[in-house]
Amino acid sequence: MARTLATRNTGKTGWGIAVAAISLALGCAGLASVSLPSGYRFFGVPSSDDPWSPKIAQWQAREQGVSGPASGSARPAVAAGENLRIKYRAFRAEQQRQMAAEMATWIQEQAKLHYVPDGALDHWATLEETLIRNGDDCDGLELLVYHFLRDMGYGDDRVYRSIVFRPEDGQHHMVTLWFEDPEDPWVIDPTGAMTAGMPRLSQVPGWVPLKVFSVYEEYSARFGPPPARHASLQR
DSSP states (O other): OHHHHHHHOOSHHHHHHHHHHHHHHHOGGGGTTOOOOTTOOSOOOOOTTOTTHHHHHHHHHHHTTSSOOOTTOOOOOOOGGGOHHHHHHHHHHHHHHHHHHHHHHHHHHHHHHHBOOOOSSOOOOOHHHHHHHTOBSHHHHHHHHHHHHHHTTSOTTTEEEEEEEETTTTEEEEEEEEOSSTTSOEEEOSSSSSOSSOOBGGGSTTOEEEEEEOSSOEEEOOSSSOOGGGGGGGO
16 A cells, blocks of 8 residues: 555655554654655655654654653653663763863863964953954953853753952853852863863862853852742752
8 A cells, every 4th residue: 555655656745644654654754765865855844644643743742741641651660770861960960061171171272273362452252252352361261161161052041150359369251151050060161261171169279159141141149048039950
C-alpha cells in the first residue's frame, strides 16, 4: 500500500504522505532507505489531516509539563550508578564545565590581541560595538563570554555579568559569573586581571562582587544565602 502511494504521487506533497505512511507502519528505522528530494521546504504549515500532528502535539504538551507522563512510564528501581537521569546530568555538567573552561582560556588569549582601553571616558560597549571595534576593555570583551554561555544553553538564570571590586586598591573589574552552584559561582575573567582560568569565586581572594546583572535584570550582591528568586538554581 505504501509503495503504491509513493509511486502514484510524484509531487512533494504526495511524497510526504508516503513517508508518513511508511513511518507509521515501520517506526523509527523504517526511513533508512528513503532519500530526500532536493530543494525541500522544511517549515511549511501542516495540513489539518496531517497524520503526525496529533502525536507531535501530545509530545509537546508532555515535554512542556502541561500534561502528566505518558502511560507505562513509571520509574523503575535502578541503582544510582546505572540511572540514566543521573548519568545524563553528570555528563551534561562535565561537558558544560569543559566548554566554559575552554572559553575562559580562549577569551584570555584573545584579550592579549584585542584589549582596547577606553581612555578618559568609561564607555560600556554592546557586543556588536565590541565586534565592530575589533576589541574593547574588560567590559566589552566580557560580553563575548556572557553571550557565548547563554547561546550555548547554560541558562538565562545562571549566567550573569558582574562588577567586582578589590578593596585593597579600589580597582573595579567586569567578569562573567556562571551559577552552577548558586552560592559559589564559577568566574570567567576576560582579561585575567582578576584571575586566570575558571576558578570558583571563593577561590579568588581579595575581590568582592558588587553587582550582578543581565540585559533585563539587575541585583546588588550582598553577603548571605541566595534569595528565593533563584530557588531554581538548587535543582
